[in-house]
Amino acid sequence: MSSAMFDLILQATLDTLYMVAISGVIATLLGLPLGVMLYVTRPRQILAMPVLNQVLGIVTNIGRSIPFIILMVAIIPFTRMLVGTSIGINAASVPLTIAAIPFVARLIEGALNELSPGLIESAQSMGATPWQIITKVLIPEARGGIITGLTITLVTLVSYSAMAGAVGGGGLGDLGIRYGYNRFNPTIMLITVVILVIMVQGFQSLGDYLVRKSDRK
Structure with a gap:
């Protein structure tokens, strides 16, 4: 292998890691609160708002139902408006992030579903506010499931980033x-x-390690 090809492979690997990191961080920052809202606004939950919950659920489901390659093409005008171009790693990061947000939200909601309702009842009996329940009870207790969900997201983003290469997204694809x-x-x-x-193996191993560490805590 020539040194020029080695440099291309190295740069493509770094570009893929960049796309996964940027989209993963932003999707977590937006998907985590969305997932929590999907959980706490259910009927008979601490912030029960059935109408809002239904709207959020529909929007999330629509986001998850669009195939990634179609999403990339469909939002090209938005991507160009946001980053000034429709090709390259920065442009690919936009649809990657949009695709990952509802994915993260549902995984977070699923992690919270695994918690015992008794945890919330105990916190309420001690006078905890909804915000305190969310930040001091729900998220800490679901930490292992949340880490697992974020690990799955990163692994999925790796495969999505490879697909982005089919339309000039850069990276290994x-x-x-x-x-x-x-x-x-x-x-x-x-x-x-x-x-x-x-x-993928690296992200999975890191996620498994963090889950084991959180369980010990």
Whole structure:
């Protein structure tokens, strides 16, 4: 392998990590409160607002139902308005983030569903406010499930980022298509697949470690 190709592979790997990191962080910052809202606004919950809950549920389901490759194309005008271009890693980060937000929200809601209702009742009996219940009871007690959900999100974003390469999104997917598929170079294809597998295994191992550490706490 030439040094130029090695540099391309290294840059593509860094670009993929950048896209996953940026979209993962923003999706967590927006998806976590959305997931909490989906849980606490249910009927007979601490902030019961059935109408709001239904609206949030519909919006979340619509976001999750759109295939990523279609979402990328559909929001090109919005992406161009936001980052000034529709190609490259910054442009790809926009649909990655939008796709991940409802995904994170449902995973957070699922993690909270695993908690015993008795935890909330106990906190209410001690006079805790809804905000205190959310920040001091729900999120800490669901920490392991939340970390697992975020790990799944990162792994999914890795595969989505590879898909983004099909439409000029950059990263390992773009490298595999341009230098592997289009130039009939199976070695490059294999290298990109191996790196993606290693990346997924790394995120999964880190998530498993953090879950075990949170359980001990």
